Amino acid sequence: MRSRPALFESDLTRQRIATGAGTFDAIATGPVTGRKVLLLHGVPECGIEWRHQLRALAAHGYRAVAPDLRGYSPGVRPKQVDGYRLEHAVQDVREIADALGWKRFDLVGHDWGAVVAWIAAARYPLRIRTLTAVSAPHPGALAQALRTDPDQQRRWSFLDHLRTPGVAERELLADDAAQLRAGWPSTIAPERVNQYVRRLTEPGALTAALNWYRANPLTTETFRPVSVPTRFLWGEDDRVIGPEAAQTTAGWATGPYWFEVMPGVGHFVPEEAAEQTTLHLLDHLATY
Template identity: 55%
Template sequence: MTQDVTQLSISTDAGLFDAVAAGPPEGRPVLLLHGFPQTGLVWRRQIAAVAAHGYRVVAPDQRGYSPGVRPQRAADYRISLLVDDVVAISEELGWPTFDLVGHDWGGAVAWWTAHAHPGRVRTLTVVSTPHPGALATALRTDEDQRQRSRYMIDWRDTPATEERMLADDAQEIRGFFAGKVPQDSAEAYVRHLSQPGALTAALNWYRAGRPDGTIGPIDVPTLYVWSTGDTAFGPAAAQETRRWVDGPYRFETLQGVSHWVPEEAPELLSHLLLDHLRAHGAY
């Protein structure tokens, strides 16, 4: 079974989200959340693989990445608002429940959404990003993770960060991918973030301040995929994550794979995701 990928515009009270979608409209719904500095394009291989099995798959460009939802204030990128966006998108799509997948910042939003709205999230899959509570523990107790996370503090400087990242034809952004992301995708991300205000909006996720709430253990069936070559998240936070999931939990470690799992190991990730979807939440 093959499915054509289509472009969507999803209207919410916050604004208009751009998205890509595939799979039969009546299929079991799966929502994919990207991270920094990417877009819904990051999931193109997973979209094709999952839609081919009859699921309805939608990958939006999140707040700040969609031009129609690009507020200027850093405070407008608080985690509670990002979670509200997920709920609003799902409601506009007519999905009372859905399977939720996230990578990088999208993974953080996915953890928070599953905690705040467990009745909506059928299953959770998070790639790279540990549970926020596990990350907080590692930042308190593990010097390696503190060093890995220093960039989050450095990127709060503005406008110096934007100027540096976009200098020399966005050499710094291109360098993030270190040959692990397909060249056409890397070029698309650079073009996207070179739009006026786009990079500032993306960096506002880091500048929004501490979460306006607390997060506890996750009750929904959860797959967490971490890779040993991830420079942002180390083993301490990854291993601590199992302490923050009370529901069925599967932890998969990908040896020698970088942070950019969806594009560096697309077939393996698609296999793990499909296996998780089949194992939980009969539809």
């Protein structure tokens, strides 16, 4: 049974969502009778990265929930690397919606949360009304770029050190997590970075976050196209995802599709360009 939400940052509430995989921590806001929106965060953030969008959604009458994904929620933190395969995370989306009593909902995702959202939207088109993907392209487009595009291969190779168990954790947490902190752009407030770092220094949390990379090579998997109305936001200054993967994502969308390039914005779009992201999200939802 879900516990009673507690007040959090005045207009947001904490919520616990019990599923077959375990209990997810989440942030919720907006009228319970409003149109439902589920927001999936990226690595290495947590649900609070959507705080700007959550508040705007609530103000427009939506019921919005942003869970801390598996590994970030202590109640869903498998010890085995295989526990972080995308198939499990996609199943989490369905189980979270079931636990919330949502028959149909809009799905939003950033980074790895967007990868999960792409797959979930392809798998559950009768339940997911619209998809808003941020930063991460369709995994099929990314997988192809990783096989054939030297630029994307170079960008992805910078993440190779994250896949070495134990070594990556020690390096990232050394000197008060200096290397970990350096991963966020200066546009994100230090107090927010401190909040993320505190979460990642919980026992097992950083290993869980890194296991998303270790469990999902992407290039060996088969993906389906997405048919639901989709809007994809990509920062032109993204150092992880190159233009090839971003541009070829259109070939993986068989329904209405909008691709927005955001100049001067890097990988952490929901926070680097919070207002723009929110406006795009609201416009997409209002359109469908």
